Amino acid sequence: MSWALKVDGLGRVYGEQGPRSLPGTGPEHGTSVSPATGAVVAAWDVGFEVAPGEALGIVGESGSGKSTVMRCVAGDERPSRGSAYLSAYDDGRTDVLALDDGARRRLRIDRVAVVYQDPAAGLDLDTSAGGNIAERLTAAGGRHFGRIRERAAELLELTEVPLSRMDDPVRTFSGGMRQRVQIAKALANRPPVLLLDEPTTGLDASVAAGVLDLLRNLLERLGVAAVVVSHDFGVIEMLTRRVMVMQHGRVVETGLTDQLLEDPQHPYSQRLVAAARG
Amino acid sequence: MRTVTELAGTGGPRGIFDELSKREVRRAALTAVAVPGYQVPFGSREMPVARGWGSGGLQVTLALVGPGDRLKVIDQGEDGGVNAANLRRLVVGHVGCEEETDTRRATLIQSRHRIPETPLRADQTLVLQVPVPEPLRAVEHDVREQRRMHAQEDYARMWVGLYEDLVRNGVVTKSAGYPCMVNGRYLISPTPIPRFDVPKLDQAEHLTLFGAGREKRIYAVPPHTRVEPLVFEDVPFEVEHTPGAACRHCGATASYLVEVPSMDGAVAWVCSDTDFCTRNREVR
Ligand SMILES: [Zn+2]
Numbered sequence: 350m351s352w353a354l355k356v357d358g359l360g361r362v363y364g365e366q367g368p369r370s371l372p373g374t375g376p377e378h379g380t381s382v383s384p385a386t387g388a389v390v391a392a393w394d395v396g397f398e399v400a401p402g403e404a405l406g407i408v409g410e411s412g413s414g415k416s417t418v419m420r421c422v423a424g425d426e427r428p429s430r431g432s433a434y435l436s437a438y439d440d441g442r443t444d445v446l447a448l449d450d451g452a453r454r455r456l457r458i459d460r461v462a463v464v465y466q467d468p469a470a471g472l473d474l475d476t477s478a479g480g481n482i483a484e485r486l487t488a489a490g491g492r493h494f495g496r497i498r499e500r501a502a503e504l505l506e507l508t509e510v511p512l513s514r515m516d517d518p519v520r521t522f523s524g525g526m527r528q529r530v531q532i533a534k535a536l537a538n539r540p541p542v543l544l545l546d547e548p549t550t551g552l553d554a555s556v557a558a559g560v561l562d563l564l565r566n567l568l569e570r571l572g573v574a575a576v577v578v579s580h581d582f583g584v585i586e587m588l589t590r591r592v593m594v595m596q597h598g599r600v601v602e603t604g605l606t607d608q609l610l611e612d613p614q615h616p617y618s619q620r621l622v623a624a625a626r627g
Numbered sequence: 628m629r630t631v632t633e634l635a636g637t638g639g640p641r642g643i644f645d646e647l648s649k650r651e652v653r654r655a656a657l658t659a660v661a662v663p664g665y666q667v668p669f670g671s672r673e674m675p676v677a678r679g680w681g682s683g684g685l686q687v688t689l690a691l692v693g694p695g696d697r698l699k700v701i702d703q704g705e706d707g708g709v710n711a712a713n714l715r716r717l718v719v720g721h722v723g724c725e726e727e728t729d730t731r732r733a734t735l736i737q738s739r740h741r742i743p744e745t746p747l748r749a750d751q752t753l754v755l756q757v758p759v760p761e762p763l764r765a766v767e768h769d770v771r772e773q774r775r776m777h778a779q780e781d782y783a784r785m786w787v788g789l790y791e792d793l794v795r796n797g798v799v800t801k802s803a804g805y806p807c808m809v810n811g812r813y814l815i816s817p818t819p820i821p822r823f824d825v826p827k828l829d830q831a832e833h834l835t836l837f838g839a840g841r842e843k844r845i846y847a848v849p850p851h852t853r854v855e856p857l858v859f860e861d862v863p864f865e866v867e868h869t870p871g872a873a874c875r876h877c878g879a880t881a882s883y884l885v886e887v888p889s890m891d892g893a894v895a896w897v898c899s900d901t902d903f904c905t906r907n908r909e910v911r
Contacts, residue, residue, distance in 0.1 A: 450775075450779070451778070451779040454779060454781065455779075473784075473787075476787060476791060477791060477794060479790070479794065480787050480790050480791045480794070481787075483786065483787050483790040484783050484784060484786075484787045485783075487783045487786035487787065487790070488781070488783035492786075492859055492860045493859060493860045493861050494790065494793060494859035494860075494861050494862050495861050496861075497790065497859075516794050516795075
């Protein structure tokens, strides 16, 4: 198989789950709220594949469903329907969305890692940078203090966090530095799939640029399959080769990132590109 | 070890602890033995003992003890302490069993803070009073999250706690109630026993039952069960030991020693286990 992650027919509905909730929702209706049931069709019929070493972007405004898709794939919430496969889990034969909570959580140790917009969602701020990385390493069975220290130092070096800060609580770090620690933790057990949810949103422009540079380098070097979720085409352009545009819970356009930026077909894509080109 | 029939047995005088309550505690204890280290909830009753003084241990003892038992109760290592003596008299008066201070002759031992120095046998049961049964409380306050962590054997944050302790202090500072893995599956807090006593739980001949009254939990370390303190491979588990210290009374150096004030102001040490100390003196 050529993919590291494959997602099929993913859907997430908040409220009544039946077919009555679908009609009247989606981009052509300008809403994701069902007129019949009031249910929110946050995402519907979303599918994609990501190869090792490849980065896929999911772009859209807030409410487009892009973060819902990411949370479902990450295991932070359960989708209403659909399936997902990891080549690193049972050779891609098992739908990981159907696994029980414990098994899903274990995937997060070394198969699928997530970097959240808010570092506090991925880190314990009262724990040191090294301790946060140690959490992931011990979860994977690491029991050698010296080797845990070594690996944590290696990861902090990789994400350009000064080693002198390794034993400081993350709470004392700047926003950009926290994000770098979160990335280091995500990479701790060399996961084949990395999900990035608005990784630089909320950071000052210059700090964000630095983190983006780092991510771009890491994605190139590590051979990881990445999904980058962002409202910002600038971020998508910087990090991804392919992109899906989402609006009102549906995918409205997919394509190669540079081509789509050059010549967006869907009116919504055109708007997003125009906004990014400012 | 007590047989299942004995644990599940009926009968005994009525009084401070009714038959229904005993049965509930026995049922919880049986479950605890079947799933070593798992905290089994039970309907804890109000007990006529000072708050925090072993109402959980007392209920387990009352559910197990019969007229033929010889009961030893220790506080720290002492049989003679007021609390220990009161508790012993309470149970003896209630059940009509024998009071015992000699560890070797006791069939049932209820303890707070210590495991006797004399190794326990298969025909003896140790009941430990537990003030705080949940080891995960050190890293997680949400009870539902604690349960999830136990259910999924997700103890990474305990390891992080250990890591942070080592980074900050250079050593693991946790002494009493050192967290241990039981049978390679459940993490327990072995009550406020010193680290010194933790190895006595590992592959022991006897059954240990832990009773937490306020938290309404019973858990167990059955005989021949692995009990492993949480330690990194390259940072050895060390028990309390003061080089050069010896018991002022019996001269023991390998027992658990506690510091006592001395007339001349110098530091003096005595065995914490008074029964052991007495017999050790006789030997000399
Ligand atoms: Zn002594």
